[in-house]
Amino acid sequence: MQSNMNIINGHFITLENNADDINSITIENGKIKSFNSPNPNFKTIDIKNNIVIPGFIDSHFHLKNYGKRQDMINLKKIDSIDQIVKLIRQKISQHPDIKWIEGFGWDHNLWGGNYPNSEILNSISDKHAIVLTRIDGHSMWVNDLAIQESTYSVEELDSINGASVINQCILVDNAMDPIRKVMPNDDIGDVERWIKVAIENANRMGITNVHDAWQDANIVAAIQNLINKDEMNLRCNGMLGAAHTELLNRFFSNGHLISDLYTIRSVKAFIDGALGSRGAALLEPYSDDKHNCGLILISKDEFEDLAYRCYKNKFQLCTHAIGDKGNQFVLDTYNNALQDRESRWRIEHAQMVHPDDIDKFVPHQIIPSMQPSHCTSDMPWLEDRLGDHRLDRISKWRTFIDKGLKVAGGSDCPIETGNPLFEFYAACTRQDHSGYPAGGWQPQEKVNSMEALKMLTTWGAHAEFNEHRRGRISIGFDADLTILSEDITTCSPQTILNTEVIMTIVGGNIVYRN
Structure with missing residues (x-):
């Protein structure tokens, strides 16, 4: 249910030409109803001079990928292959019955720019198919078992249109598709x-x-x-x-x-x-x-x-x-x-x-x-x-x-x-x-x-x-609003990075409050 409310004592960046004249807005039925005329029958939120901008649109x-990757081994910012191997071994020891081991976020530029060889993952396990997706999502580092499950050979994967294979274990772009097709379907x-x-x-x-x-x-x-x-x-x-x-x-x-x-x-x-x-x-x-x-x-x-x-x-x-x-x-x-x-x-x-x-x-x-x-x-x-x-x-x-x-x-x-x-x-x-x-x-x-x-x-x-x-x-307009601790349009660059989200409102509903 959409909330009705007044938001008062804010600094409003409207992206219209009227921002200097606004000190409150009233939201009714999920829409912005009025400026500077709070409805006495609505709840009122005093945001204490924080900054109100239109809701961020990404x-x-x-x-799905964001949520799913919370279940994968997190390889972001890891700067050594040894640490990646350690994390995979930990995952296998914690979940020995899982056949497919997935990780996301590796970047070979962090360990010198050279792609790994096929023996690294093969030495970890021949009972688990290991699939590690690169940070950009456009290549996979896999072990031999993962390739065998696809029923393709390395040479066949490399010959697919829009594909390449590096070091027998790095599958680039369309070479990943046969692996994805045999991995367990998402529930x-x-x-x-x-x-x-x-x-x-x-x-x-x-x-x-x-x-x-x-x-x-x-x-x-x-x-x-x-x-x-x-x-x-x-x-x-x-x-x-x-x-x-x-x-x-x-x-x-x-x-x-x-x-x-x-x-x-x-x-x-x-x-x-x-x-x-x-x-x-x-x-x-x-x-x-x-x-x-x-x-x-x-x-x-x-x-x-x-x-x-x-x-x-x-x-x-x-x-x-x-x-x-x-x-x-x-x-x-x-x-x-x-x-x-x-x-x-x-x-x-x-x-x-x-x-x-x-x-x-x-x-x-x-x-x-x-x-x-x-x-x-x-x-x-x-x-x-x-x-x-x-x-x-x-x-x-x-x-x-x-x-x-x-x-x-x-x-x-x-x-x-x-x-x-x-x-x-x-x-x-x-x-x-x-x-x-x-x-x-x-x-x-x-x-x-x-x-x-x-x-x-x-x-x-x-x-x-x-x-x-x-x-x-x-x-x-839809009452989609983001309330920030700082005016990011005027503050220093470092302050932008330290700015806090105070509140997020979608259609008049407060969906996050700090």
Whole structure:
């Protein structure tokens, strides 16, 4: 049930032109009813001069994956293979009857940049299939038993279109698919539990709305179950995974799902891999792998057919593209398929774009959906991967905004932490949390604080066709609000990182209170 309330004594950043005139807002039936006229019959919350902003919208999130990875071995920030081996042995000793051992988050750049060999995992166990997903989600480190379970040989995995295998045990991009197909199916109860964990965490971080960037039938059913049980404390804009043909056909036949908390009108596709695992498709070879230009994961004909079907059925197409060749491929396909400026098709990540392709975003107002912390997470090794001459193609937020494009900001959680304050900080500074490098990495692409806030609110609402009801604090808009301890639009960069979320409100309901 939606609450009616007055919020008084706050500093309101509305992203309208009236912020200086507002000292209270009244919420009725989940909407912003009025400014500066508290209803005496409603409960009143004094927020003691804290800062009220439109609720954070994360435009690229993975709800199920966030929750599921809490059940996996956490390999993030581990800087030695020995420690990884120790954690796997601990997991096996604690759960000896589990056949599949999963971990997530390893990054070979933290232990010198060399990929591990196949003997490391094979020496741990020949009775447990071990599958460790890299931090970017685009490669797996597996043991021989996991490969045997797939019934593929290493050579067959390596020959799959859009795939490669390194050191007999690192499966890149499409080489992972046969392993995934033989792993235990997710139980719908587990999917609900994982999504609830993600929702609770998102609410703690001040997030009121996520764009869930790959949904299958289980995720769709789990979210609908949570809504029916009144346990969905987060708005969700779902992207159907393009690989789920039956689900896609059902929605193309039946049309969009539009409701207050849950919308499906988008399709997610993949064109290439990631820079970290050298699977992002490049126009010229990787500087540290001279015979490798990355991977294109789908044929031209397949992608053109998907684009045609999405446009015909009025579904927004949201395509993962990271490398400059991958982005060029998507842009050219989009511009051939689109006939209007309001389809709002998106490129998820748009991390590396050749200068000659920037203007291709403009005619059909293609939305760059970008994650600022990807830039600052990747910057330590990008020069090795790409060479100095290509670094100015990375994370071009300023360039896109100057072209009149609305950049939708997000985190790609659980690849990154999901904290929108960290994304805001990265967008404004292009620095890590210690303030390195001075002045920012490729600083010409920094954005100002109000632009960074719009990336995480107003422009995210635009990217889901809801700019008329979300992303600003305005009369008649959904009462989705985030209350912070600091004014992140004026405080120092370090203060941004230390800012606390005081309260999160979704549709007039307090879903988190510090």
